[in-house]
Amino acid sequence: MTFYGIFFFYIIFWTAVVSPTPILKRGYKPKTNTIDLTIEKVTLAPDGFTRQLSTVNGQYPGPTIEVNKGDRILMKIRNKLGEPTAIHAHGMLQRGTPWYDGVPWMAQCVIPDDYEFTYNFTVPEEAGTHWYHAHETLQYVDGAFGALIVHDPDDPYKSEYDEEIIVMLNDYHHTNAQPLLKEFLTPEIPDNGLINGKNNFDCSKAPSGSKCVDNAGLAKFEFVKNKKYRLRIINTSAFSAFFFSIDKHEMEVIEADGSYTKRNKINRLPINVAQRYSVIVTANQPVDNYIMRSEFQKKCMPDAAANLPIIKAIVHYEGAPNDAEPKDNPWSDSLAECVDLDHKTLQPLKEEKIPEATKKFEFEIEFHKNKTGIVKAFLNGSSYIPDINFPTLDKIFKGKSSYERSANAYVFDKDGEVVDLYFINYDEGDHPFHIHGYQFWVLGTGDGDKVNKDELNTNNPIKRDTATIPGSGWMAIRFVSDNPGVWGIHCHMICYRSFRFCSLYCFFF
Structure with a gap:
């Protein structure tokens, strides 16, 4: 202590x-x-x-x-x-x-x-x-x-909806996570998915000797005809990206990771691990029951994920039969998987002139086996190892000025540095990256191992704290280093294809 x-x-x-x-x-x-x-x-x-x-x-x-x-x-x-x-x-x-x-x-x-x-x-x-x-x-x-x-x-959209609803999405394992990590199971496939902690599971697929009950029940959301609802959607998964939608109901995006956005009308919302969106939904359909669905983006997952079910909840209009099964009316939009909602259409509500970069870093993300044969993540050739006896912030207060390479430490000692980070992802899988202590502007993403700097969007880009680096692709972001501290930057996937993403960190202080 x-x-x-x-x-x-x-x-x-x-x-x-x-x-x-x-x-x-x-x-x-x-x-x-x-x-x-x-x-x-x-x-x-x-x-x-x-x-x-x-x-x-x-x-x-x-x-x-x-x-x-x-x-x-x-x-x-x-x-x-x-x-x-x-x-x-x-x-x-x-x-x-x-x-x-x-x-x-x-x-x-x-x-x-x-x-x-x-x-x-x-x-x-x-x-x-x-x-x-x-x-x-x-x-x-x-x-x-x-x-x-x-x-x-001072919420600019506060007068444009009647109620708020929190919708939490997550993939779900029937095995405790710690044994999964120790055993490095491959492929890492969830057993199910949940909406607000609920879903049904086919107990015929449960291991012998386990305790399981069919038809456990779905989450239910109460709508009143013609009312407008702000849905606050949060993906709390270990590693799964979803498409979120409500049958027959359009959505208008108004927030991404705490940033207000211009209205962006969509039918299905791509949402990766740790991302959050607010959407406004109008209860403008006939009084009935409708399916709310969270669909696994299976192209981002191992082939064995092909049989994962659609995660469902019920939207129940006041006056509709309580026990009537909703009809299956999914949206038919064809959306790209393993990428974020298009940042060119996801625009901040208030236009912002962003400053020019004063410092730039390029980070290469790769995966290799270590000396014991375990696949680990590397950032510019270094896999993060925490010092469990001496927290980094404590080291700073005690005047330590040099750090082991495995700390992946990048030091900013000038207030107001405008920093560009270019991530080159040599892994085939996508990576939702999160920065602690900051929001950042998403300047662009693309395929390949070369950042197309001529096409970066510096004209009113979206600002958020979690964005997806495409598989075998790149992402460019910008932030202002004006918040003293030690801040992790890491992929928010926990353990995908047996990789240890917790080793992918660097520090900004």
Whole structure:
């Protein structure tokens, strides 16, 4: 527990003196929200198959955290997992509080079993659809996650919908994630998928001796004729990208990863791991029951995924029969798989002139066997290895100025550097990359191992925190290095085709 003692002074100093003061608008007075979260293992059967899950307050998914822009969050974690943990608030920039980012061995030591720890941070500029999840080993794959919504008093779309609905999508395994990692199973195929923690499973496919019940039940969403709904859609998967849709209902995209967008009318929404979107849906169809569906993008997965089912939920109009089976009316759009919603059409609501780059880096992503024959990920020839005895942020406070190559450390010591990152992906699989502590502009993506710099979009590109690098392709992003701290950048897939994506990190501080 030395780590927490070391940071006590810094926490008090930064919170009192340096931490940003929220900008108050429309007379809103920020408040402090105290959220008590107990992380513990509970036996549940979300799709009818009984297994042990890592839950938050005994729930799967965990309880939703809802705050307002400008508020302070006191997230009190009580660890009852029987193993260490750490919690990351995905989408929170942690300006002035980098030690609360929740990444073990970068920002903090892990929270030991049977120990309590409080994350204390403000959200002065963040708004929109986010989530929180365990960032230690594979705990969030086993259920340690939940939605984190930051409401905006100045939301430009607030008057254009009647209600909000949270929709959480995820792939789902009937085997605990830790054994999956240890055994390096290939191919890594989920057993099912869930919407808001529910779906049915065909128990005839369950292993002998397991406990399984058919027709466990689907999630149900209540619509009222002619009302408009803001659906906040979050992909909390281990490694699966989806196409999300509602039969017979168009959607208008208005948010991507906390950034407001211009209206973008679509029928089916591609959403990769850790991405979030808000869409407005109008209940303008005849009163009936309709299928909400989350379809695996199977071209991004091993061939054995071909038999995975469509994940379904029910949209029930008020006045429709409760027990009537909805008709199957899927949209027939043909969409490219393993890539994001086209960034050329996904435009920010307010036009923004982005600054010219002052520094550029090119990162090559490859996969090789290590000395023990295990396939691992490499960034510019280096596979990340955490120092479990000396967190990186602690090293900085103690004046350490050099880092082992395996730390994949990239140092920015000049405030306001405008940084271009070019990712060259030599793997055939796509990679949804997430940066902690920042949002970034997506300048472009493409095929091949050469970034087409002449066609990069610097005219009003979308800004977000998670974007997909195509398989055997590239992605170019830009951000302003103006948030002191240690920030991980990594593929958010957990364990795909037995690769260890957790080794793909670099630091910005």
